[in-house]
Amino acid sequence: MPTAALIGLDWGTSVARAYRIAADGTVIDTRSADCGLQKLGARSFAQAFTDLVGDWGREPLPRIAAGMIGSRNGWIEVPYVDAPATLAALAGGLGRTPGGELAIVPGVMVRDGEGTPDVIRGEETEVFGALDDPGADALLVMPGTHSKWVSARGGRIVDFATWMTGEIYAVMLQHSILGRLAESAGSHRDVAFMRGVDSGLRDGAIAHDLFAARTLVLGGDLTPHDVTDFLSGLLIGREVRDGQQWARAHGDSLGNVHVVGADALSDRYSRALTRAGITSRRAPAAAARGLFRIARAASLIP
Numbered sequence: 001m002p003t004a005a006l007i008g009l010d011w012g013t014s015v016a017r018a019y020r021i022a023a024d025g026t027v028i029d030t031r032s033a034d035c036g037l038q039k040l041g042a043r044s045f046a047q048a049f050t051d052l053v054g055d056w057g058r059e060p061l062p063r064i065a066a067g068m069i070g071s072r073n074g075w076i077e078v079p080y081v082d083a084p085a086t087l088a089a090l091a092g093g094l095g096r097t098p099g100g101e102l103a104i105v106p107g108v109m110v111r112d113g114e115g116t117p118d119v120i121r122g123e124e125t126e127v128f129g130a131l132d133d134p135g136a137d138a139l140l141v142m143p144g145t146h147s148k149w150v151s152a153r154g155g156r157i158v159d160f161a162t163w164m165t166g167e168i169y170a171v172m173l174q175h176s177i178l179g180r181l182a183e184s185a186g187s188h189r190d191v192a193f194m195r196g197v198d199s200g201l202r203d204g205a206i207a208h209d210l211f212a213a214r215t216l217v218l219g220g221d222l223t224p225h226d227v228t229d230f231l232s233g234l235l236i237g238r239e240v241r242d243g244q245q246w247a248r249a250h251g252d253s254l255g256n257v258h259v260v261g262a263d264a265l266s267d268r269y270s271r272a273l274t275r276a277g278i279t280s281r282r283a284p285a286a287a288a289r290g291l292f293r294i295a296r297a298a299s300l301i302p
Contacts, residue, residue: 001028002022002023002024002026002028003022003023004020004021004022004028004056004059004061005021005022005023005061005062005301006020006021006061006062006063006064006291006292006295006300006301007019007020007021007053007056007059007061007062007063007064008021008063008064008065008066008287008288008291008292008295009049009052009063009064009065009066009067009069009102009291010065010066010067010122010125010287010288010291011036011065011066011067011068011069011074012036012037012067012068012069012122013036013037013038013068014034014036014038014039015032015033015034015035015036015039016032016033016035016036016048016052016069017030017031017032017287018030018031018032018052018053018056019287019288019291020056021288021291021292023301023302025289025292025293027288030288031052031053031054031056033048033051033052035048035051035052036068037068037069037071037073037074045069045074045075045097046075046097046099046101049101049102062103062295062300062301063101063102063103064094064102064103064104064105064291064294064295064298064300065102065103065104065105065291066104066105066121066122066124066125066287066290066291066294067121067122067125068121068122069102069104070095070104070105070106070107070121071107071121074104075097075102075104076095076096076097076098076104077095078093078094078095078104078105078106078107079093079095079106080106080107080108080109080119080121081093081106081107081108081109082108082109082110083108083109083110083156083157083158083159083160084153084156084157084158084159085108085124085156085157086155086156086157087128087134087155087293087294087297088297090105090106090108090124090125090128090294090297091294091297091298091299092298093105093106094106094294094298103295103298103300105124105125105291105294106121106124107119107120107121107122107124108120108121108124108157108160110159110160118160118161118162119162120148120150120157120160120162122287123142123148123150123160124157124290125286125287125290125291125294126142126260126286126287126290127140127150127152127157127260127286127290128286128289128290128293128294129286129287129288129289129290129291129292129293130258130260130283130284130286130289130290131152131258131283134155134293135154135155136152136256137152137153137154137253137256138152138256138257138258139151139152139247139252139253139254139256139257139258140152140257140258140259140260140283141243141257141258141259141260141269141273141280142259142260142261143165143166143236143259143261143262143265143266143268143269144166144261144262144265145164145166145167145170146162146163146164146165146166146167147162147163147164147165147166147239148160148161148162148163149161149163149243149246149247151247151250151252159250161243161246163239163242163243165235165236165239166265168235169231169232169235172210172213172231173228173231177214178210178213178214178227178231181213181214181217181224181227182213182224182227182228182231183223183224183225183227184225184228185225185226185228185229188229189225189226189228189229189230190229191226192222192226192227192229192230192233193229193230193232193233193268194233194271194275195222195230195233196229196230196231196232196233196234196235196236196237197233197234197236197237197240197271197272197275198233198237198275199212199233199234199237200233200234200235200236200237200238200239200240200241200272201237201238201240201241201272201275201276202241204238206235206238209234209238210231210234212230212234213227213230213231213234216230232268233268233272236268236269236272237272237275237276240269240272240273240275240276240278241276244276244278254278255279257273257278257279257280257281258280258281258282258283259273259280259281259282259283260283260286266282270282
């Protein structure tokens with residue numbers, strides 16, 4: 001078995017994942033726990049870290065983390081670096097916990113033409129891990145509660161934009177009339193999902209189009225079991241419609257699109273992109289490789 005050279009952590013809002021990484025970037029072992037920012041309970045960050053890494057903590061290895069652990073509500077707040085951001089900029093912006101337990105990767109901030117800021121924290125690490133060649137030009141679609149579309153060019157995170165697609169989906173199901181109408185289907189309803197995608201890709205206003213998840217049931221076109229998948233398709237389709245317009249306006253090619261995220265959700269995005277005429281490829285889990293590359297750029301490892 002290879003010798004470990006680095007411990008990396010992808011520490012988010014709900015879950016923290018730890019990786020033992022070899023000197024060539026190979027992941028030797030992984031661990032995860034529900035000890036994200038909202039799941040700590042009475043534990044301190046230091047205690048949660050000790051519990052997560054366990055016996056790995058006895059190894060005299062450098063340790064680096066990315067994600068919400070560096071946010072205002074995290075262990076320490078690590079200031080954002082400005083886009084365009086390189087590996088060197090992320091390495092230079094590392095923060096350190098008071099006890100020296102971790103180096104923490106900064107997020108990235110960008111401002112649009114009106115001066116409105118947008119931010120990523122955690123995704124910057126995945127961007128530099130997702131591409132086989134970190135200097136390649138690519139458009140990365142990163143599904144999640146807050147989906148990110150990221151423009152990477154020449155080894156830099158040049159621009160990005162956030163869509164609150166996942167959070168809107170959850171709010172609609174938990175706190176609106178659409179959720180009260182929906183019934184669990186127990187499995188994916190593909191026809192309903194693709195009908196939603198097609199609706200989302202068309203011209204329209206989302207505040208109006210959402211109501212179709214109710215009226216299509218009232219009119220007998222959908223059943224209550226179809227509502228969740230139709231709504232998912234509608235919101236993802238609308239994000240893809242708007243995202244490709246954003247990308248074109250910023251000079252990004254739609255010929256090299258990478259989808260980075262959890263398998264089931266990434267599959268939905270890939271299908272919606274295909275429906276929009278965009279060929280995409282799935283990128284493997286990227287956090288560990290991104291942490292390794294940032295650690296190397298910071299000279300934490302040779």
